[in-house]
Amino acid sequence: xxxxxxxxxxxxxxxxxxxxxxxxxxxxxxxxxxxxxxxxxxxxxxxxxxxxxxxxxxxxxxxxxxxxxxxxxxxxxxxxxxxxxxxxxxxxxxxxxxxxxxxxxxxxxxxxxxxxxxxxxxxxxxxxxxxxxxxxxxxxxxxxxxxxxxxxxxxxxxxxxxxxxxxxxxxxxxxxxxxxxxxxxxxxxxxxxxxxxxxxxxxxxxxxxxxxxxxxxxxxxxxxxxxxxxxxxxxxxxxxxxxxxxxxxxxxxxxxxxxx
Amino acid sequence: xxxxxxxxxxxxxxxxxxxxxxxxxxxxxxxxxxxxxxxxxxxxxxxxxxxxxxxxxxxxxxxxxxxxxxxxxxxxxxxxxxxxxxxxxxxxxxxxxxxxxxxxxxxxxxxxxxxxxxxxxxxxxxxxxxxxxxxxxxxxxxxxxxxxxxxxxxxxxxxxxxxxxxxxxxxxxxxxxxxxxxxxxxxxxxxxxxxxxxxxxxxxxxxxxxxxxxxxxxxxxxxxxxxxxxxxxxxxxxxxxxxxxxxxxxxxxxxxxxxxxxxxxxxxx
Ligand SMILES: Nc1ncnc2c1ncn2[C@@H]1O[C@H](COP(=O)(O)OP(=O)(O)O)[C@@H](O)[C@H]1O
Ligand SMILES: [Mg+2]
Numbered sequence: 001x002x003x004x005x006x007x008x009x010x011x012x013x014x015x016x017x018x019x020x021x022x023x024x025x026x027x028x029x030x031x032x033x034x035x036x037x038x039x040x041x042x043x044x045x046x047x048x049x050x051x052x053x054x055x056x057x058x059x060x061x062x063x064x065x066x067x068x069x070x071x072x073x074x075x076x077x078x079x080x081x082x083x084x085x086x087x088x089x090x091x092x093x094x095x096x097x098x099x100x101x102x103x104x105x106x107x108x109x110x111x112x113x114x115x116x117x118x119x120x121x122x123x124x125x126x127x128x129x130x131x132x133x134x135x136x137x138x139x140x141x142x143x144x145x146x147x148x149x150x151x152x153x154x155x156x157x158x159x160x161x162x163x164x165x166x167x168x169x170x171x172x173x174x175x176x177x178x179x180x181x182x183x184x185x186x187x188x189x190x191x192x193x194x195x196x197x198x199x200x201x202x203x204x205x206x207x208x209x210x211x212x213x214x215x216x217x218x219x220x221x222x223x224x225x226x227x228x229x230x231x232x233x234x235x236x237x238x239x240x241x242x243x244x245x246x247x248x249x250x251x252x253x254x255x256x257x258x259x260x
Numbered sequence: 261x262x263x264x265x266x267x268x269x270x271x272x273x274x275x276x277x278x279x280x281x282x283x284x285x286x287x288x289x290x291x292x293x294x295x296x297x298x299x300x301x302x303x304x305x306x307x308x309x310x311x312x313x314x315x316x317x318x319x320x321x322x323x324x325x326x327x328x329x330x331x332x333x334x335x336x337x338x339x340x341x342x343x344x345x346x347x348x349x350x351x352x353x354x355x356x357x358x359x360x361x362x363x364x365x366x367x368x369x370x371x372x373x374x375x376x377x378x379x380x381x382x383x384x385x386x387x388x389x390x391x392x393x394x395x396x397x398x399x400x401x402x403x404x405x406x407x408x409x410x411x412x413x414x415x416x417x418x419x420x421x422x423x424x425x426x427x428x429x430x431x432x433x434x435x436x437x438x439x440x441x442x443x444x445x446x447x448x449x450x451x452x453x454x455x456x457x458x459x460x461x462x463x464x465x466x467x468x469x470x471x472x473x474x475x476x477x478x479x480x481x482x483x484x485x486x487x488x489x490x491x492x493x494x495x496x497x498x499x500x501x502x503x504x505x506x507x508x509x510x511x512x513x514x515x516x517x518x519x520x521x522x523x524x525x526x527x528x529x
Pocket of ligand 2: 326327328437
């Protein structure tokens with residue numbers, strides 16, 4: 001890590017580009033060597049994607065996927081953080097609710113698809129609901145953990161300066177727990193992005209997940225399947241990189257010091 | 261128990277400095293923790309009177325209950341038996357009039373130096389708050405670091421932030437729990453003399469925990485020597501040397517060696 005960060009600016013870009021080029025090269029020759037007729041080469045994928053861009057469909061799919069993730073994710077954040085803080089703040093309440101959370105948490109959101117369709121019908125809401133489920137439980141659990149990990153010293157210092165109850169929670173416990181909460185939020189965003197693709201394969205007729213399943217079903221367009229897969233990866237990476245910028249905000253920077 | 265006679269003799273009366281009214285007093289304070297089903301006595305029969313504006317050091321080996329006693333005085337813990345009174349009233353919880361200074365780890369890392377020092381001043385109008393914050397930033401010598409975050413500061417600077425944060429709310433009593441323990445020896449000496457300077461300027465009542473005999477004798481009006489667990493008051497030594505103290509004077513050495521002897525250590529290794 002430290003060696004990487006110590007690299008020259010150009011080198012930091014050069015090596016990843018080199019690695020990507022190597023990967024594409026390997027891909028290309030693997031296709032040639034194996035003589036596959038199904039799996040597309042990088043160039044075919046690029047042509048396929050260009051076709052989609054020109055047709056104006058790709059943007060719509062990307063925006064649809066992002067919109068579903070955004071709605072489901074922000075709903076999970078908006079409900080999960082208050083609930084997590086509450087449960088972390090009142091351990092006795094947490095003891096009551098925790099078994100339910102622990103049972104629901106390991107259920108893959110994919111397993112909820114039939115339920116989601118019953119509840120919301122085939123459409124946006126079902127996909128959004130799946131994203132919400134995927135993000136909600138990790139957020140609640142990290143919030144509970146991070147609140148209970150806040151050092152006693154901070155709570156004592158806060159109460160020493162006259163803070164009680166909600167004030168102590170807002171001015172001491174929450175900011176103290178925030179770096180750890182952010183880690184959970186970042187993981188939850190990643191899960192949301194994983195889940196939306198799965199949801200779109202079944203519950204809706206747009207989005208990158210639908211693009212994959214539709215390309216396969218209507219004409220076995222594996223160039224588009226792989227193209228959509230790569231796009232999903234790139235967008236997921238971009239989301240993660242954007243999220244990580246939050247970690248450089250000074251108010252939370254202290255919690256991430258070792259990673260810099 | 262053979263020690264109980266001497267303990268009783270020691271706890272009989274600990275006169276405060278003659279001219280000072282009593283600020284804090286403990287009456288037969290005992291403290292026990294429950295651990296693995298057994299009760300672990302940590303403090304026994306703590307009787308102590310601290311005068312208003314007095315500087316008292318609690319000195320004792322690691323684990324003898326100094327932090328526990330200080331936390332009880334600050335209202336973070338309830339004593340198992342006995343009572344702690346401040347201004348004649350039983351302590352029932354933490355209170356901004358009595359601030360506890362933790363060993364630099366109590367500084368809030370999510371706030372700037374200014375944010376930390378102003379933390380207890382949220383009820384003041386912002387102009388007044390800024391003035392007070394500036395005043396204490398200067399007092400502890402952190403000019404120019406107001407906008408810095410704790411992780412950008414050294415250990416000594418963080419400790420200054422914590423002291424300033426405590427001073428800013430103008431408490432009557434300050435509890436300091438080995439505040440300079442994590443600092444290097446030079447910084448520690450500087451911080452001691454700065455604490456004395458501040459104490460002489462503001463005349464707070466200070467209870468200062470340390471396991472360092474020299475630190476206790478350099479700082480305190482009186483040193484309360486505690487025995488190993490369960491912690492009892494073994495002896496109270498008045499340090500009758502005016503500040504600034506000459507730490508090579510015969511009287512200083514005599515007092516220090518007296519305490520060393522009391523703890524059962526000759527002053528040779
Ligand atoms: N909350 C607690 N629960 C159980 N034991 C404790 C607790 N706090 C302190 N102790 C025990 O009490 C003893 C005294 O601790 P402490 O007051 O921190 O000593 P000192 O500050 O003198 O080093 C130690 O043996 C410690 O393990
Ligand atoms: Mg201690």
